[in-house]
Amino acid sequence: xxxxxxxxxxxxxxxxxxxxxxxxxxxxxxxxxxxxxxxxxxxxxxxxxxxxxxxxxxxxxxxxxxxxxxxxxxxx
Numbered sequence: 001x002x003x004x005x006x007x008x009x010x011x012x013x014x015x016x017x018x019x020x021x022x023x024x025x026x027x028x029x030x031x032x033x034x035x036x037x038x039x040x041x042x043x044x045x046x047x048x049x050x051x052x053x054x055x056x057x058x059x060x061x062x063x064x065x066x067x068x069x070x071x072x073x074x075x076x
Contacts, residue, residue, distance in 0.1 A: 002026050005044040008034060019044065 004024055007017040022031060030043040 004030075005046060006031060006034075006041045007044050009040040009042055011040075 001023045002025070003021050005019055005021055007019045010017055020034075022035070024031075031041055033039065034041050
């Protein structure tokens with residue numbers, strides 16, 4: 001189960017969106033209505049944690065640290 005951040009979609013100018021979290025399976029479709037109030041909502045896409053690894057210490061010409069034959073990005 002993943003935890004997703006949603007926010008209400010303001011219906012009036014100047015109204016602030018309310019953010020809340022919902023635990024869902026990654027296979028579930030995004031919610032479109034607040035589970036308690038029925039107000040329209042949208043899922044908030046945020047940064048998140050990225051983990052990068054590899055034997056190369058600096059980015060190559062492709063900008064993401066791959067080298068000849070290491071990732072198949074097509075730049076080499």
